Amino acid sequence: MTADASRGAQAPPELVQLLTPEGERVEHPDYDIDLTPEEVRGLYRDLVMIRRVDLEAVALQRQGELGIWASLLGQEAAQIGSGRALTEADMAFPTYREHGVAWCRGVDPLNLLGLFRGVNHGGWNPAEHNFHLYTIVIGSQTLHAVGYAMGIQRDGAVGEDGAATIVYFGDGATSQGDVNESFIWASVFNAPVVFFCQNNQWAISEPLEKQSRIPLYRRASGFGFPGIRVDGNDVFACLAVTRQALKNAREGQGPTLIEAFTYRMGAHTTSDDPTRYRVQDELEAWKLKDPIERVRAYLFKNQLADQAFFDKIDAEADELGRDVRRRCLEMPDPEPLEIFDHVYTEPHRLMDEERARFAAYLAGFESEESSR
Amino acid sequence: MTTLTLAKALNEGMRKAMEDDPKVLVMGEDVGKLGGVFRVTDGLQKDFGEDRVIDTPLAESGIIGTAIGLALRGYRPVCEIQFDGFVFPAADQIITQLAKMPLRSLGAIRLPVVVRIPCGGGIGAVEHHSESPEAYFTHTAGLRVVACSNPADAYTMIQQAIRCDDPVVFFEPKRRYWDKAEVDTSPGEGDWPAFDQARVARSGADITLLAYGPMVKTCLEAAAAAEEDGRSVEVVDLRSLNPLDMPAVAESVRRTGRCVVVHEAPVFSGYGAELAARITEECFYSLEAPVLRVGGPSTPYPPSRLEEHYLPDLDRVLDAVDRSFAF
Numbered sequence: 198m199t200a201d202a203s204r205g206a207q208a209p210p211e212l213v214q215l216l217t218p219e220g221e222r223v224e225h226p227d228y229d230i231d232l233t234p235e236e237v238r239g240l241y242r243d244l245v246m247i248r249r250v251d252l253e254a255v256a257l258q259r260q261g262e263l264g265i266w267a268s269l270l271g272q273e274a275a276q277i278g279s280g281r282a283l284t285e286a287d288m289a290f291p292t293y294r295e296h297g298v299a300w301c302r303g304v305d306p307l308n309l310l311g312l313f314r315g316v317n318h319g320g321w322n323p324a325e326h327n328f329h330l331y332t333i334v335i336g337s338q339t340l341h342a343v344g345y346a347m348g349i350q351r352d353g354a355v356g357e358d359g360a361a362t363i364v365y366f367g368d369g370a371t372s373q374g375d376v377n378e379s380f381i382w383a384s385v386f387n388a389p390v391v392f393f394c395q396n397n398q399w400a401i402s403e404p405l406e407k408q409s410r411i412p413l414y415r416r417a418s419g420f421g422f423p424g425i426r427v428d429g430n431d432v433f434a435c436l437a438v439t440r441q442a443l444k445n446a447r448e449g450q451g452p453t454l455i456e457a458f459t460y461r462m463g464a465h466t467t468s469d470d471p472t473r474y475r476v477q478d479e480l481e482a483w484k485l486k487d488p489i490e491r492v493r494a495y496l497f498k499n500q501l502a503d504q505a506f507f508d509k510i511d512a513e514a515d516e517l518g519r520d521v522r523r524r525c526l527e528m529p530d531p532e533p534l535e536i537f538d539h540v541y542t543e544p545h546r547l548m549d550e551e552r553a554r555f556a557a558y559l560a561g562f563e564s565e566e567s568s569r
Numbered sequence: 570m571t572t573l574t575l576a577k578a579l580n581e582g583m584r585k586a587m588e589d590d591p592k593v594l595v596m597g598e599d600v601g602k603l604g605g606v607f608r609v610t611d612g613l614q615k616d617f618g619e620d621r622v623i624d625t626p627l628a629e630s631g632i633i634g635t636a637i638g639l640a641l642r643g644y645r646p647v648c649e650i651q652f653d654g655f656v657f658p659a660a661d662q663i664i665t666q667l668a669k670m671p672l673r674s675l676g677a678i679r680l681p682v683v684v685r686i687p688c689g690g691g692i693g694a695v696e697h698h699s700e701s702p703e704a705y706f707t708h709t710a711g712l713r714v715v716a717c718s719n720p721a722d723a724y725t726m727i728q729q730a731i732r733c734d735d736p737v738v739f740f741e742p743k744r745r746y747w748d749k750a751e752v753d754t755s756p757g758e759g760d761w762p763a764f765d766q767a768r769v770a771r772s773g774a775d776i777t778l779l780a781y782g783p784m785v786k787t788c789l790e791a792a793a794a795a796e797e798d799g800r801s802v803e804v805v806d807l808r809s810l811n812p813l814d815m816p817a818v819a820e821s822v823r824r825t826g827r828c829v830v831v832h833e834a835p836v837f838s839g840y841g842a843e844l845a846a847r848i849t850e851e852c853f854y855s856l857e858a859p860v861l862r863v864g865g866p867s868t869p870y871p872p873s874r875l876e877e878h879y880l881p882d883l884d885r886v887l888d889a890v891d892r893s894f895a896f
Contacts, residue, residue: 318669322677323641330673334665340631341666344638351594351620351644375662378631385626539676540710542734546765546812 211412211426212458215433218486220494222433230437234501240432241496242510243277244489247297249514250306253521254296254313258467262525263313267294271430271462274488275395277301278435279363279457282443285327286360288349290342293331294395295365302328306517307524316528336373339364339392343379346388346446361389361446363439369400371416372408380420380454389446391439392417392454395429397461402474414456422452429459430488460486533559570753576609576746578720579685581754582727583610583647587617593731594639596623597632597649597685606651607687607746629659633684637666640680645731647683654697656686660705667736668711679734683727688716689783689833690880691744693873700870701782701834706738707811707843714811715764716740718785720750722768722808729764742783767814769821773803776827776890779818779844781807784831784881791886800890810840818844819851826857829889831881836864858896863889 213228232240251269258266269276276297283289289298296309308321312331319330332338342364354360370376371394383390396413398405409416417424427438435457442453460483464471496502537552573581587593595610595617601624604611614622625632629650636646650656656663663684671678690699707714713735717723723741730737762768770785771792778788785806792802805821807813822828828848830841845860863881871879 317675318673320673320675323674324677329641330670330678332666334661337634337662337666340634340662341638341641344635344640345642346638347635348639348642348644351639352642374628374658375630375634378626378628378634381626381628382631382635539672539674541713542671542676542679545713545735546815548812550815 211414212428213425213434213438214428214431215437216431216491216495218430218491220491220498222495225434228434228437228441230433232433237492237496238502238506240277240281240436241489241492241502242513243281243297243300244273244432244492245510245514246517247277247300248273248489249518250300250521251296253518254310255463255467257310257522257525258313263310263467264315265466265468266313267466268463269294269296271460271483271488272395272397273297274432275393275429275435275457275459278432279393279439279455282436282439283327283363284360284443286354287443288327288329288342288345288360288362290329290338290345290362290364291331292335292338292365292367292370293333294367295331298365299328302326304328306521307528310521310525311528314525314528316531336366336370336376339366339370339376339379340382343382343386343388343390346383346390347386349389350386355389355447355449357448359389359447359449361391361443363391363393363443365393365395367400368394368396368398368405368408368413369403370394371413380417380452383452384421387449387451389449390452391442391446392452393439394454394456395459396456397429397459399461399465399471399475401465401469402471412456414454417454422454424454424456426456426458429457430486430491432488432492570751572749573720573724573752574747574749575717575720575723575742576607578723578752579609579727579741580611580613581752582724583731584613584616585754586647586728586731587613587621590645590731592644594621594623594644594646595649596625596636596646598625598627598651600624600649605649607743609685609741609746610649629655630662633659633662633667633682636682637662637670637680640682641678645681645683647685647731650684650686652694652698653686653688653700653702656684656702659684663706663712663738664709668709671735672711680736681731681734682736683730683739684737685739685741687743687746688740689742689744690870690876691783693876695873696870699873699876701832701865703740703810703832704834704838704840707840711736712811713737713765713809714740715809716742716782717808718742718745718770718780718782718806720748721752722806724752724754725761726764726808728758729761732758733764740782745783745786748786765809765812765814767808767817768806769803769817770806771802771804773801773825775801775825776803776829776893777821777825778802778804778829778831778886779807780804780831781810782833784833787881787883788831788886791883791890794883795887795890800894802890813843813847815847815851818848822848822852823855826855827893828856828860829863829886829893830860831863831886831889833865833880835867836862837867839864858893861889861893
């Protein structure tokens with residue numbers, strides 16, 4: 198089977214959209230959003246800033262400063278829209294591509310780079326940001342999110358001022374057993390969790406048809422909770438739909454599956470070569486639906502921002518790019534003995550023994566050096 | 570002092586832990602009204618409620634995965650895997666997430682999750698109900714792996730496992746669940762043996778038997794029989810497999826000069842291989858004979874009508890003792 202060049206050429210009928218690719222506000226019978234000009238400009242800034250970080254990271258990888266990078270290009274609206282729907286008390290569980298959500302949660306972009314540079318496997322404190330570590334094995338984090346949500350229930354933190362979890366995963370992940378188990382758990386325990394699936398059409402080289410015969414959002418009905426498809430390139434719609442789903446979860450109405458219909462504009466990672474499996478026409482069609490351009494057009498048309506504003510954001514983004522680059526290059530390599538740190542929380546005699554032996558081994562080289 | 574079966578001792582230990590700390594949860598398949606297929610959680614749901622003793626959907630990966638999430642929210646879940654052979658659907662969550670997440674967070678995350686696994690054979694069960702998968706887990710850094718062998722240890726070790734801030738894989742010797750012994754429940758945590766400490770189950774001078782879980786009793790019986798032949802056999806119950814109490818092992822083997830390792834799991838690439846290698850490295854000049862291993866053949870666990878031939882028993886242990894002395 199070859200890639201379907203018409204993929205996404207027309208919007209699927211069930212799609213929730215509040216802002217067209219041309220920047221026109223449209224109505225939806227179930228969802229609406231009331232944003233101040235300041236809030237819209239804030240969303241625009243978020244989108245631009247995280248795209249700039251992403252661009253810088255790709256460049257750093259190409260220059261050998263990162264081992265690999267998973268680009269979010271094209272998925273900015275899905276991530277910023279859903280990320281800005283979270284309250285401080287909500288907890289987010291990402292895959293390894295949720296740079297936009299990390300941005301919304303206040304995680305320093307440098308922390309994201311550390312993992313891909315190979316200086317750590319994550320290394321931020323999830324509790325500080327209510328943003329869990331990146332999870333690389335596909336779909337595993339969905340169960341963690343549901344378990345966390347069950348903890349929220351047991352804390353009595355469901356209700357109007359309650360908390361919810363949101364968990365991110367991709368179209369490929371919907372085939373994983375863990376994701377399906379997490380749907381069952383969430384449903385049976387009525388857990389306050391929002392499943393946010395970014396359907397970017399491609400699981401590395403495998404198109405959606407390899408994962409599902411039905412639209413992904415419809416999977417939810419079989420598990421007994423609502424599923425909804427949203428234009429994943431529409432930051433307004435992503436914000437509105439996620440906000441509502443989180444509110445429902447917080448108030449004890451249980452889980453929702455959101456399928457954000459989007460497109461992975463770049464490669465799966467910097468190690469991937471999408472020209473081997475997808476056609477250029479598809480990319481061109483999706484370029485016209487760019488998540489940032491439509492907000493820019495909306496701001497411009499409605500005279501909510503002028504050229505000076507856009508120039509200012511661009512300059513700020515460039516400065517962020519430079520800052521991320523500079524600090525990435527300054528990131529020190531960890532010390533060899535750090536291999537043994539944090540494997541266990543409590544004292545562990547095997548770690549102590551092996552650390553001491555390795556330290557002695559390393560010290561042997563130092564004394565050789567000094568005796569020369 | 571009170572007389573308890575091993576199963577009841579675990580039950581009492583969990584009950585105590587749940588009373589001591591409201592964050593302790595029990596979760597698994599059939600752990601509620603039924604009290605678990607071995608009744609180890611009997612009565613806990615009645616007394617602590619369905620929010621703390623959770624009958625889960627029937628999916629092992631889901632049990633461990635959601636336990637991790639609960640631990641991230643500050644809870645201390647005790648997960649029951651119904652049988653040893655059913656742990657493999659959860660292996661990914663245990664190995665790639667539970668074991669590694671604290672390191673991934675550079676120590677910011679603690680995952681005090683206990684994975685209880687009834688293990689070993691000898692109860693005439695069908696396939697997947699009699700396995701000894703400990704080596705898979707001792708090989709996984711980030712996990713602590715322990716095995717209790719008697720009611721007294723069961724009572725304290727399960728409480729230590731629950732209090733431990735690291736994830737613990739807790740093996741229970743299912744065919745010893747009904748063994749009774751006197752258990753002193755009065756000493757507090759400070760008087761318990763350390764969680765990673767081996768125990769000399771029987772003192773002897775001529776040879777050391779190393780065992781854990783269900784094989785400790787078999788080795789004690791073999792030691793008693795050998796005594797009639799005039800051999801003084803020491804039995805060391807390892808209790809903790811990762812970390813291993815190597816000082817205790819080395820002390821015993823240096824003293825006796827001979828060692829046989831006994832476990833139910835297949836010998837090839839089993840936990841005994843690690844013991845034999847370490848003893849050879851650390852006790853080389855004290856050894857009168859190579860370290861010998863007694864265990865299951867390197868085959869899948871056989872149908873139950875054959876299990877008496879598969880499982881190490883008193884005669885196979887004594888045979889190994891004889892072979893050690895023949896060097």
